[in-house]
Amino acid sequence: MHAVSALRSRRPLASDRRALWLLGATVFIASAVITQPGTDWNSNSRLGLVFAVVDQGELTIDDYHDTPPYSTQDKAEYQGHYYSDKVIGLTLLAVPAYAAIRAVEVVTGTSGSFQLRQYLLTRWSVALPAAAAAMLMASLLITLGGRARRAILVTAGVFFGSMLFGQTTVMYPYVPGIALCLGALLVVLSRPLTSARSAAAGGLLGLALIFDFTFGITVAIVSLLAIAELRGRPTGEVSRLIGVAIATAAVPLAVFAAYSTRIFGSPTIPYRYESLDYFREGMQRGLMGATAPKPAVMWFLSVHPFRGVLFWSPWLVMAVVSAVRLMPVGGRLRRVGLASLAALVGYFLFNAGYFLWWGGGGVWPRLMSPMFALVPLALVTCCRDDSPRWMTRSLAVTMVTAVALCLPLSMSSAQTEQPNSTELLSGARIGTSLRVPQLGILHSFYTLDWAGLKTSWGLPVGVGFVLCTLVVLGGTALAARVAGDETPGLHEPGGS
Numbered sequence: 001m002h003a004v005s006a007l008r009s010r011r012p013l014a015s016d017r018r019a020l021w022l023l024g025a026t027v028f029i030a031s032a033v034i035t036q037p038g039t040d041w042n043s044n045s046r047l048g049l050v051f052a053v054v055d056q057g058e059l060t061i062d063d064y065h066d067t068p069p070y071s072t073q074d075k076a077e078y079q080g081h082y083y084s085d086k087v088i089g090l091t092l093l094a095v096p097a098y099a100a101i102r103a104v105e106v107v108t109g110t111s112g113s114f115q116l117r118q119y120l121l122t123r124w125s126v127a128l129p130a131a132a133a134a135m136l137m138a139s140l141l142i143t144l145g146g147r148a149r150r151a152i153l154v155t156a157g158v159f160f161g162s163m164l165f166g167q168t169t170v171m172y173p174y175v176p177g178i179a180l181c182l183g184a185l186l187v188v189l190s191r192p193l194t195s196a197r198s199a200a201a202g203g204l205l206g207l208a209l210i211f212d213f214t215f216g217i218t219v220a221i222v223s224l225l226a227i228a229e230l231r232g233r234p235t236g237e238v239s240r241l242i243g244v245a246i247a248t249a250a251v252p253l254a255v256f257a258a259y260s261t262r263i264f265g266s267p268t269i270p271y272r273y274e275s276l277d278y279f280r281e282g283m284q285r286g287l288m289g290a291t292a293p294k295p296a297v298m299w300f301l302s303v304h305p306f307r308g309v310l311f312w313s314p315w316l317v318m319a320v321v322s323a324v325r326l327m328p329v330g331g332r333l334r335r336v337g338l339a340s341l342a343a344l345v346g347y348f349l350f351n352a353g354y355f356l357w358w359g360g361g362g363v364w365p366r367l368m369s370p371m372f373a374l375v376p377l378a379l380v381t382c383c384r385d386d387s388p389r390w391m392t393r394s395l396a397v398t399m400v401t402a403v404a405l406c407l408p409l410s411m412s413s414a415q416t417e418q419p420n421s422t423e424l425l426s427g428a429r430i431g432t433s434l435r436v437p438q439l440g441i442l443h444s445f446y447t448l449d450w451a452g453l454k455t456s457w458g459l460p461v462g463v464g465f466v467l468c469t470l471v472v473l474g475g476t477a478l479a480a481r482v483a484g485d486e487t488p489g490l491h492e493p494g495g496s
Contacts, residue, residue, distance in 0.1 A: 014484075015148070015482060015483060016148040016483055016484050018482050019149075019483035020135045020138055020139060021135070022482060023134050023135060023156065023479040024131035024132065024134055024135040025131065025475065026156070026475025026478075027127070027130050027165070027168065028123075028128060028130070029471050030160075030165070030471040031126075031130065031165070032123055032127065033464050033467040033468050033471065034410075034411050034464050035119060035169075035464065036170060036414060038069070039118060039170070040170070040360070040361055040362075041071075041073050042072075042074055042086075042171075042172065042360070043170055043172065044069075044074070045061070045072045045086050046084060046086055046090050046171050046173075047070065047118055047171055048064035048070050048084060049061055049083075049088075049091050050098050050121065051098070053091070054098045054099050054102055055102070059263055060081045061075065061082050069115075070114070073275065073276055075275045076270035076272075076274060077274075078264055083263055083270060083273075085270040085273075085274055085275075085279075087173075087209075087210045087212060087213060087256055087269075088210060088255075089176070089209075089252070090125055090126075090171065090173040090176060092210075092255075093129075093176065094124065094171075097120070097124040098117070098121055101120060121171065122170065125171065125176065126167070126168050126169075126175055127168045127169075129179040130164070130165075130179070132179045132183075133164075133175055133178045133179035133182055134155055134156075136179060136183055136186055137155045137158065137182055137377075138151045138152055138154075139151075139186055140185060140377060141377065141379070141383050143189055143190055144189070144332070144333065144336060145380060145383075147383055147384070148483035148484050149483040150382065150383040150384075150392075151380075152476070152483050154383055154395070154399075156472075157395075157399030157400075157402065158315070158372065158376045158379075160406065160407050160410070160476075161315055161400075161402030161405075161406055162309075162312070162364075162402065162406055163312070163363060163364035163366075163406060163409065163410060163414065164178075164369070164372055165410045166363070166406070166409060166410030167369065167414060169410070170415060173211040174212065174369035174370060175369075177211035177212055177215045178369070178370065178372055178373040180208040180211065181208050181218050181219065181370070181373035184201040184204035184205045184208070184226075185225065185373070185374075187201045187204070188201050188222070188226045188229055189225075192229075193226070193229055193230060195240070195241065195244050198226075198241040198242070198244045198245045198248075199244050199245065201222075201245055202247065202248035203248040203249065203251065203252070205222060205223065205249050206249030206251060206252040207252045209252070209253060210252045210256045213288065214347075214350075214367055214369075214370050217343065217350065217371075218370045218371070218373050221339050221342055221343055221346075221374060222339075222373075222374075223245075224339075225335055225336075225339055226245065227242065230242075271283040271288070278422075282356060285355055289354050289355045289356065290350050290351075290353040290354045290355075292353050293348075294352055295430065296428050296430045296432070297351075297428065298348070298352045299430050300358075300428060300434070301348060301351055301352055305436045305438065305439060306358070306435075306436050307358055307359070312406055312409075313406065314401055315379075315395060315399045315402050316344070318391065318394055319340060319344070319375050319376060319379055320341065321391070321394075322337070322378040322391070323340040323341045323378035323381075324337070325381050325391075326378060333380070336380065337378050339374050340375050340377055343370075343374035343375050344371055347367070347368045347371040350367070351365055351367045355426070358418070358425050360418065361415055361416055361417055361418045362415055362416060363414060363416050363438045379395065403472075407469070408441065408446070409442070411465050411468050411469075412445060412450070413441065416438070417437070419435040
């Protein structure tokens with residue numbers, strides 16, 4: 001077997017940086033030309049709080065929770081009032097943008113529709129961070145020794161060959177949280193840690209937690225990677241840098257604690273006061289709703305088309321192979337491989353034990369989304385000069401397949417109605433027959449059944465599909481062409 005060589009890393013060249021900006025622009029513009037037909041409970045819970053804060057100066061969503069199109073069952077009830085049951089990271093990001101939108105409406109004497117407002121807020125709060133996440137992921141692959149051109153193509157394959165891109169079109173916190181974790185990791189791995197860099201990494205990880213608590217696994221793994229980077233430094237210095245990171249990470253958590261205390265009188269989580277009995281009781285099981293992993297659920301989360309991540313994103317198999325190949329290398333690359341495997345296994349087991357493992361409506365097990373901050377980094381193996389040809393070809397085939405499967409779903413609807421009953425899904429066994437709406441969406445897409453459809457804005461659906469596809473393919477190709485393809489340097493900054 002061809003062995004992977006020791007770490008070769010470098011900082012991106014000027015041409016690489018131009019390519020990174022093109023990659024980010026590709027993700028953002030592709031998202032901007034797609035409009036989803038509606039919102040779901042999850043999105044509306046967050047949007048309702050944004051509207052309430054700006055329009056009413058309140059934290060309650062009393063005027064929104066049961067009023068179409070704002071309606072949501074993702075809500076907490078306390079002392080006769082209703083509140084969003086979500087952590088507040090995405091809300092904090094969206095509130096300034098909505099305040100600006102309302103200011104423009106006041107000046108122009110207009111009033112935007114709900115759909116227009118949620119479209120603009122989603123692009124600001126989710127699509128822009130998604131562009132940053134793509135740039136950060138490619139930067140990390142380059143920093144770890146990958147060729148820039150391959151790093152660009154691999155990152156595009158990750159985003160468009162999974163439902164990450166689909167999540168840029170809805171008010172979900174996962175892609176922004178991924179951007180924060182990738183930013184923290186790039187801070188940790190780029191140069192030797194200083195107090196300022198430790199503070200930045202800690203703050204970014206703390207912010208990720210208040211975007212969604214499911215980032216806890218990713219935050220823990222990135223924290224361990226950061227501690228590993230401090231190996232060999234004086235004990236006092238290590239303690240000081242860790243203390244600085246913890247202190248800054250505590251700041252956003254303290255903001256959320258203050259928010260909860262203002263509402264509930266104590267620094268609790270809103271899930272304790274869920275309005276629906278099913279959600280409230282489910283979240284009280286085990287660790288935030290997760291108990292022992294269920295074998296049948298593992299089947300449906302792995303290779304079954306209902307929610308199987310390996311079915312829809314087969315390149316994940318190559319990520320596992322790549323991570324294993326990094327084990328003999330040692331140093332930072334081995335740690336990255338271990339982090340990739342730990343994230344994949346951790347989120348898979350957590351989701352397999354979660355009471356709502358299918359994630360409600362949609363086409364993807366969204367609670368596994370945070371793993372994409374770490375799992376794809378193992379693909380640096382395929383981005384390097386010493387990557388065997390069979391690996392790069394296998395990755396190319398699996399990524400093209402994944403894009404062909406996932407991009408149509410992302411463009412069509414990331415929030416598909418759930419055709420299977422809660423009772424059926426809760427008691428699913430291996431062999432249980434589940435309806436898979438994604439396959440119907442793919443059939444309609446590739447047979448052009450969408451050609452005559454209109455969006456709620458009266459625009460032809462096909463225009464958005466064609467534009468998005470052209471942006472994805474053309475933007476990715478242009479970014480890859482612009483990227484420098486020089487051989488990485490032979491040094492390893494910031495640790496062994």
